[in-house]
Amino acid sequence: MNNNSNQTNSSKKENNAISDRLLIEGKSYTIPKLEQKIVALEDEVANAKDEIKDRLDDLIRLKSYLREISLMQQFDKFIERKADIVKKAVYLNKCLLHFVVKSYYDDIHRYKDYCGSKWVNSHKQAAYTIKWIVKFKPIQIRENYDSESVLTNEIIDINLIFALVCAFAFLDRNSVDLIFSEKKAVDNYNLSLQIKNQEKEGKQSFYDKLLYNLRYRPFSGKHLIAIFESLELQCSKNA
Numbered sequence: 001m002n003n004n005s006n007q008t009n010s011s012k013k014e015n016n017a018i019s020d021r022l023l024i025e026g027k028s029y030t031i032p033k034l035e036q037k038i039v040a041l042e043d044e045v046a047n048a049k050d051e052i053k054d055r056l057d058d059l060i061r062l063k064s065y066l067r068e069i070s071l072m073q074q075f076d077k078f079i080e081r082k083a084d085i086v087k088k089a090v091y092l093n094k095c096l097l098h099f100v101v102k103s104y105y106d107d108i109h110r111y112k113d114y115c116g117s118k119w120v121n122s123h124k125q126a127a128y129t130i131k132w133i134v135k136f137k138p139i140q141i142r143e144n145y146d147s148e149s150v151l152t153n154e155i156i157d158i159n160l161i162f163a164l165v166c167a168f169a170f171l172d173r174n175s176v177d178l179i180f181s182e183k184k185a186v187d188n189y190n191l192s193l194q195i196k197n198q199e200k201e202g203k204q205s206f207y208d209k210l211l212y213n214l215r216y217r218p219f220s221g222k223h224l225i226a227i228f229e230s231l232e233l234q235c236s237k238n239a
Contacts, residue, residue: 022034060102060109071166086154091140103135104132107131107132107221127224130167133159134214141158160211183207
């Protein structure tokens with residue numbers, strides 16, 4: 001009886017000894033050694049993440065400088081084509097423009113992290129550009145022009161119009177041509193109704209619908225992405 005009991009205790013000790021060592025990927029570890037390795041790797045990963053974050057911050061900062069310059073140049077070309085009253089009434093607030101660009105790249109890199117993608121397509125670039133220009137409104141109205149007697153619809157909507165101009169720069173030429181050719185056709189149709197004094201209800205172009213939605217309707221980056229993807233699909237069908 002005592003012999004059986006001794007054998008049982010001995011067997012338990014052997015099992016405990018075996019369970020204290022683990023074979024992982026061809027390497028033998030004791031549990032304390034494995035715990036030490038886990039802690040060391042956690043520290044290593046944390047340090048690597050900090051380094052990557054610092055480098056990502058540097059990358060975004062440099063890209064932001066370049067993007068801000070690009071948007072300022074686009075604004076100069078955009079405003080140059082406007083009437084004198086518009087030129088005098090508005091100015092580009094560089095501080096707000098900085099927030100536009102920073103938020104734009106936050107969205108871009110958040111998408112990249114989520115999808116594991118290195119690149120972001122033109123639809124997303126266009127959508128996030130509109131989203132943040134419309135939100136921050138970097139084009140401001142000068143105080144002495146901020147009255148109902150002076151403000152026109154173009155001045156009031158200047159940020160929305162500028163957002164579309166910047167966004168369309170990312171889209172393919174066929175999509176942009178389709179937008180403006182359809183707008184021209186609809187504008188001509190509506191003008192013909194006015195000339196003929198017809199009581200028919202006028203039409204609204206894709207461009208004007210988009211402008212209306214930016215002005216009055218809540219929208220998201222995803223919503224705009226879907227719109228631009230559908231537009232490109234329609235262009236490919238027409239080709």
